[in-house]
Every structure is written in structure tokens, then in C-alpha cells.
Amino acid sequence: MSASDQPILRVRNLATAFDTDGGRVTAVDGVSFDVPRGKTLGIVGESGCGKSVTAMSIMRLLPRPSGVILGGEVLLDGTDLLQLSLDEMRKVRGKRVSMIFQEPMTALNPVHRIGRQLSEVFLLHEKISEKEAWNRSIEMLAKVGIPAPEIRVGEFPHQLSGGMRQRVVIAMALALKPSLVIADEPTTALDVTIQAQILELMKELQAEMGMSIVLITHDLGVIAEMCDEVVVMYAGRVAERGSADVIFNNPRHLYTRGLLDSIPRLGGKRKATLQTIPGMVPGLAEMPVGARFAPRSPHPKAPAYIASPAYQNKRPELLQIAPNHWVEDEEVVRVIKQEVSQ
Amino acid sequence: MVSPAPTTANGHPPASKPLLEIRGLKMHFPVKGGVLMRAQKQCKAVDGVDLHVNEGETLGLVGESGCGKSTLGKCVVRLNKITGGQVTFDGTDITQLGRSALKPYRKDIQMIFQDPAESLNPRHTIGNLLAEPFIIHGLLSAKERDIKVAELLEKVGLQASAADRFPFEFSGGQRQRIGIARAIALNPRLIVCDEPVSALDVSVQSQILNLLVDLQREMRLSYIFIAHNLAVVKHISDRIAVMYLGKIVELAPADELFANPLHAYTKALISAIPEPVPGGGRAQRILLQGDVPSPIDPPEGCAFAYRSWLPTSDDQKRQPGTFREVTPGHWVELHPGTVEDYEKYL
Numbered sequence: 001m002s003a004s005d006q007p008i009l010r011v012r013n014l015a016t017a018f019d020t021d022g023g024r025v026t027a028v029d030g031v032s033f034d035v036p037r038g039k040t041l042g043i044v045g046e047s048g049c050g051k052s053v054t055a056m057s058i059m060r061l062l063p064r065p066s067g068v069i070l071g072g073e074v075l076l077d078g079t080d081l082l083q084l085s086l087d088e089m090r091k092v093r094g095k096r097v098s099m100i101f102q103e104p105m106t107a108l109n110p111v112h113r114i115g116r117q118l119s120e121v122f123l124l125h126e127k128i129s130e131k132e133a134w135n136r137s138i139e140m141l142a143k144v145g146i147p148a149p150e151i152r153v154g155e156f157p158h159q160l161s162g163g164m165r166q167r168v169v170i171a172m173a174l175a176l177k178p179s180l181v182i183a184d185e186p187t188t189a190l191d192v193t194i195q196a197q198i199l200e201l202m203k204e205l206q207a208e209m210g211m212s213i214v215l216i217t218h219d220l221g222v223i224a225e226m227c228d229e230v231v232v233m234y235a236g237r238v239a240e241r242g243s244a245d246v247i248f249n250n251p252r253h254l255y256t257r258g259l260l261d262s263i264p265r266l267g268g269k270r271k272a273t274l275q276t277i278p279g280m281v282p283g284l285a286e287m288p289v290g291a292r293f294a295p296r297s298p299h300p301k302a303p304a305y306i307a308s309p310a311y312q313n314k315r316p317e318l319l320q321i322a323p324n325h326w327v328e329d330e331e332v333v334r335v336i337k338q339e340v341s342q
Numbered sequence: 343m344v345s346p347a348p349t350t351a352n353g354h355p356p357a358s359k360p361l362l363e364i365r366g367l368k369m370h371f372p373v374k375g376g377v378l379m380r381a382q383k384q385c386k387a388v389d390g391v392d393l394h395v396n397e398g399e400t401l402g403l404v405g406e407s408g409c410g411k412s413t414l415g416k417c418v419v420r421l422n423k424i425t426g427g428q429v430t431f432d433g434t435d436i437t438q439l440g441r442s443a444l445k446p447y448r449k450d451i452q453m454i455f456q457d458p459a460e461s462l463n464p465r466h467t468i469g470n471l472l473a474e475p476f477i478i479h480g481l482l483s484a485k486e487r488d489i490k491v492a493e494l495l496e497k498v499g500l501q502a503s504a505a506d507r508f509p510f511e512f513s514g515g516q517r518q519r520i521g522i523a524r525a526i527a528l529n530p531r532l533i534v535c536d537e538p539v540s541a542l543d544v545s546v547q548s549q550i551l552n553l554l555v556d557l558q559r560e561m562r563l564s565y566i567f568i569a570h571n572l573a574v575v576k577h578i579s580d581r582i583a584v585m586y587l588g589k590i591v592e593l594a595p596a597d598e599l600f601a602n603p604l605h606a607y608t609k610a611l612i613s614a615i616p617e618p619v620p621g622g623g624r625a626q627r628i629l630l631q632g633d634v635p636s637p638i639d640p641p642e643g644c645a646f647a648y649r650s651w652l653p654t655s656d657d658q659k660r661q662p663g664t665f666r667e668v669t670p671g672h673w674v675e676l677h678p679g680t681v682e683d684y685e686k687y688l
Contacts, residue, residue, distance in 0.1 A: 047514075047543055161633040162633075164633070191406035191407055191570065191634075192406070192570060192571075192614045192615060193610055193614045193629075193630045194633065195614065195616070196613075196616075196627060196629060197629055197630070199616070200627075218544070219616065220618040221615065221616030221618045222616045223618070224616065224617065224618045224619055224621075225617075244620040245620055245621075248618065248619065248620050259544055260618065262544050262545050262548035263548070263573070264548070264551065264573045264574055264576070264577035265573060266572070266576060266600060266612075266615065266617065270576065270577055270580075270597070271577070271578065273555070274548035274551055274577070275548060276548045276549045276552065280513055280515075
């Protein structure tokens with residue numbers, strides 16, 4: 001184990017592509033971030049930005065053979081997960097890093113009892129009897145707040161409500177006390193009052209068990225509520241990353257700012273015109289090498305940049321602008337300074 | 343539930359007649375089971391709803407999945423065969439009108455669906471999809487239709503050339519624009535918008551919300567806006583109705599509902615919204631216990647009291663609440679389990 005101030009997970013230049021009929025398309029293009037120990041890092045972005053593919057790449061759960069990791073490092077406590085054999089990776093999954101999926105109905109097997117599915121986690125990784133595994137399943141269900149766990153353990157997924165099913169999925173993910181949990185849109189399928197329950201549960205369990213969380217969501221409200229650190233992804237790349245405070249209160253990428261400005265706020269004026277981000281994300285097959293947000297940027301120099309060779313050839317790096325704040329190093333996608341001082 | 347008609351029971355008659363009036367609306371679905379697949383139980387999706395929508399107004403309808411908000415919307419468009427109650431549109435009772443008698447009203451009441459990918463036939467060009475309403479109602483010549491389609495596309499922010507393309511060639515946001523173009527084609531007066539932006543990314547969501555607000559001003563449209571995202575509903579609505587297990591539990595002007603929520607469920611819903619402000623700024627979050635009960639055999643009495651954090655006796659839970667106007671325009675279901683110090687409002 002490394003020192004406690006070392007990040008639990010370091011992702012470096014991760015690149016993932018898919019082979020399609022139309023050729024290879026890169027879905028994640030050089031993504032880097034650190035997950036601090038015991039903290040929650042949020043990855044936010046719109047559909048197709050590569051946030052789920054990033055999670056699947058970390059877990060090595062990409063569809064085969066179409067999904068290919070082109071390069072980079074995923075260092076979990078110093079171990080590069082990308083270098084592990086499939087067998088070794090199987091031992092890591094569940095034990096050291098586990099995953100909570102969006103749709104609990106598809107994450108659970110409909111024909112097996114809850115207890116059998118939970119027991120399997122223990123039986124696969126530990127040498128214990130089935131009876132013992134069953135009892136530990138009941139303990140886990142109690143821990144995630146399922147009432148009457150000794151009855152629920154013998155039921156099937158369809159007998160549980162959506163919120164209860166997500167609790168079961170969380171119980172499975174946390175059963176072996178992994179040091180890192182990746183939660184991909186864990187509350188998107190749930191109603192807002194149930195979402196509040198699940199988020200609260202995740203916070204409680206984190207305080208108790210100390211695991212780190214990577215939370216993937218498109219909901220900036222959930223990010224603000226849960227996360228210490230935030231990565232904003234756009235078109236397969238990191239646009240900006242930093243502490244939740246700087247991302248929400250001093251965003252420097254025009255995309256981050258555009259996202260924040262386009263959400264209707266409870267305190268906002270009704271029927272007032274909302275800010276929008278013009279245009280669309282470029283298609284995966286036609287991604288430029290340069291700053292990918294440029295065509296949608298309101299920056300006055302954006303058209304000139306798009307016409308320049310840099311847009312076709314020069315990939316912007318992440319520029320560190322504060323101890324814990326990085327932004328894509330290309331003037332036309334950054335917030336213009338005067339606007340910040342307002 | 344004592345449920346007076348919102349426009350007349352408050353003592354003073356409204357300035358003008360509402361465009362749409364819903365009284366005691368019930369929509370029960372038979373739940374089949376047993377060897378003979380006979381109806382054994384009733385799923386009471388909508389169970390006695392009174393609402394009205396004024397001309398040019400947006401009525402927001404919020405609640406969790408299964409509360410009956412979409413079913414209510416479908417009843418208004420008459421996509422469901424209504425079990426009981428009355429739907430009056432512009433003074434005419436349309437509750438039991440047959441197919442042909444209903445046809446003129448189909449022009450006036452339109453619907454926008456959540457998933458534009460599923461509501462647009464993939465085998466038709468956009469031009470065909472948008473011309474269809476005119477063909478069905480026997481309006482305009484082929485040439486006039488082409489001009490009208492181009493106009494409609496422009497109105498929703500698409501290029502006229504889109505008419506020759508197919509739905510799959512468009513992004514989610516663009517498809518929703520096409521869905522909106524189809525809904526406004528016949529100059530309707532009321533559009534039921536069922537979760538129109540919940541499948542869209544936030545940057546596109548704001549574009550569609552702006553479009554809906556612009557169209558409302560321009561065409562004097564009325565909307566019933568159904569959504570689970572309270573911030574979105576508040577943004578677009580003039581009044582908001584909160585629905586729980588087939589019933590309206592609170593109804594108030596949008597700003598009033600958020601400034602002064604009375605029903606325990608409304609309070610919990612508002613407090614559950616994750617706001618994009620790190621560190622909160624929120625008052626104490628109210629966590630509700632458990633899930634919404636099933637609309638099949640709903641609990642006796644006040645359905646929410648079983649889940650409420652307010653102290654109530656079992657005896658009180660079995661008593662139904664009363665729906666009262668507590669301040670002008672602000673209605674709430676009064677019950678010891680739903681409203682703090684409820685006696686003072688009685």
C-alpha cells in the first residue's frame with residue numbers, strides 16, 4: 001500500500017477506441033485524472049462524451065472484440081490494471097474495485113434469488129461455506145438499509161422496487177470492501193426522492209468504509225452534492241478538471257460554463273430565455289485533432305482558429321492554472337478573462 | 343377527498359372560462375389475473391382529479407413515476423378511454439365523444455412525447471411526417487402542404503431541406519424539434535408535453551425549453567407540462583400541480599409553490615432536488631421512507647400519510663384528507679399526516 005496521501009487511482013492518457021463498420025473510432029482520447037483516497041471524483045459530460053467508456057476501460061469491461069484500449073495507464077494503488085491478465089483482472093474486480101450500474105434491473109439476474117447473487121460475490125473471492133456467504137449477504141442487505149433483510153434475501157429482483165434493487169446492487173459492489181467503487185449514473189433511473197435516499201446511503205457508506213468513489217453522471221446537481229473533485233469531459237477528452245468548488249464557482253472552460261448556464265435554476269426567473277450552447281458535438285468519425293469545442297465556442301477568435309492548421313493538427317494539452325485546476329490549453333475555448341472578473 | 347372545481351369553488355367566478363376543465367377524472371385499468379385472465383383488481387392510475395388550464399397558460403404536473411401524471415395527460419388527449427369524470431374543452435364535454443365527433447378537437451389538443459425517436463415513424467421522411475396532419479384533416483393542396491412544412495421547420499429552428507431526410511439522420515434535440523413542429527402544425531390551442539426534455543442533454547434541453555416558451559408567446563398556446571424535474575417545471579410553468587398516487591395533493595402558482603410549499607410530499611420533493619451548487623445552501627433535506635405505494639389497491643384514507651414524516655396515528659391515516667384552497671390559488675390536501683398544523687387551515 002502506498003502512503004495515504006497518494007491518489008487511489010491514477011488514470012494517465014487513457015485512449016479507447018471501437019472498431020465499427022465505418023472503421024475505428026476513438027471514444028476516449030487521452031484522458032488523465034487522479035482519484036484522491038477516500039474522496040469522490042465526478043465525471044460529468046453529455047451523452048457520447050466518453051464518460052461511461054472511461055469507466056468500462058478502467059474496469060476492463062469493454063465489449064469484445066470491438067472495444068480496444070489503445071494506450072495509457074490505469075494505476076490502482078500502483079498496479080496498472082491495463083497490464084493484468086484477464087484472470088488477474090477478474091480477481092481485482094469486486095475485491096479492489098467494483099462497479100454500480102445505472103439500471104439495477106439489468107445488473108441483477110432476474111432468475112436468481114437476491115441471496116444467491118450476493119453470495120456469489122463472497123464465494124468467488126473467499127473460501128467460505130454457502131451458509132456463511134448467505135449470512136453475510138443478509139448482513140450486507142441490512143447495511144444498505146433494506147428492511148427485513150432475512151426475508152428479502154430469499155426474494156427475486158422483480159419483487160423489489162427500483163430503489164431497493166439499486167440498494168442490492170450497492171450491497172454487491174461493497175460486499176468485499178473494495179477501495180474504489182465506480183458508479184455509472186447510479187441514480188439516473190430513479191425518482192428524485194429515491195435518488196436522495198441512494199445518494200445519502202452512498203455518503204454514509206463512504207464515511208463508514210472509507211472507499212473512494214468515481215461517480216459518472218450527466219447531472220450537475222448530483223455532482224455538486226456528492227463530489228470533491230470534478231472532471232468535465234467533452235468529445236472524448238477532458239475539457240477541465242479541478243475541485244468541485246472551482247468547477248462550479250470559477251469555471252474556465254467555455255463548455256463547463258455553457259453547461260452551468262444552461263440549467264434552469266430553482267431561483268431563476270420563470271420563462272426567461274435560458275443560455276444555450278449552439279451547435280452540436282462533432283461526430284466521432286469527424287473529430288478534429290485540435291480543441292473540439294471550438295466550433296461551438298462564442299469566443300471571437302474561434303472562427304480564425306478553426307480555419308488555422310492548428311485546429312487540424314495540434315492537440316491542446318491540459319494547462320494547470322491553479323494548484324488543483326486544469327483546463328484545456330487553447331485560448332478560444334477558455335473563458336475570456338474580463339468576463340471572469342465581473 | 344372533497345374536491346371542488348378550481349374555478350368556481352373559490353367564491354369568485356374566474357375572469358374568463360378556462361380552456362380546459364377536468365372534473366373528478368378517473369382512469370382505472372383492469373389488472374388481469376387468474377386462470378381465465380379476468381380483471382381481478384383495478385389499477386387506479388388517476389383517481390379523482392380536478393384541474394383547469396387557462397388560455398396561454400402552462401400548467402406543470404409533477405410527481406414520481408407511477409403517480410399517474412402521464413396517464414392524466416393521455417386522458418386529456420383522449421388516448422385513453424376515460425373511466426369516470428369529465429373533460430371539458432372550450433365549453434364542450436369531450437369525455438365520451440366518439441371517433442368522428444372528436445376529430446375537430448384532435449386539431450386543438452396535441453401532444454409532444456418524451457422520446458422523439460420512438461414517436462416518429464422511421465420509414466417516413468420528415469416532410470411526410472409533417473404533412474400527415476394536413477392530409478388527415480383534409481386541409482391544403484399538396485403544393486400548399488410543402489410550403490407549410492417548410493414554414494413549420496423554420497419555425498422550430500430547422501432548415502427547410504430537412505423535409506427530405508429521415509428521422510435517423512437527426513440528433514435527439516432535432517428530433518424533438520420535429521415532434522414539436524408536428525404538434526403545432528394544425529395551430530392547436532393546447533399541447534400536452536409529456537417529459538419533452540428528459541431524454542435530452544442539458545445544453546439541448548435549454549434550447550427546447552426556449553423554443554416552447556417562444557412558441558407559447560407567439561401562438562398563445564396552453565401547455566400541460568409533465569415532468570419529474572422540478573427545476574424544469576418551475577422554469578416553464580405558471581401554476582404547478584403535484585400529483586401523488588393518482589391524486590393532486592397540492593396546486594399553486596409556480597413561485598408560490600416553491601416559496602411556500604405546504605404538503606409534506608411537496609416539501610420532500612423540493613428538498614430532494616440536487617442543486618448545482620457545491621456545499622448546498624439547502625435547508626435540511628427531508629428523506630422520505632420507502633417507496634410510493636402501489637396504485638393497485640391503494641391504501642385506505644390518505645395515501646401519503648403512510649410515508650410522511652409528520653406524526654400521525656393509524657386512525658388518522660385511514661381518514662381521507664380534504665382538498666382546500668388555503669390562500670387564493672393555493673390548494674392543498676389537508677390531513678394531519680400531510681400538512682403541519684393543518685387545523686389552522688381548516
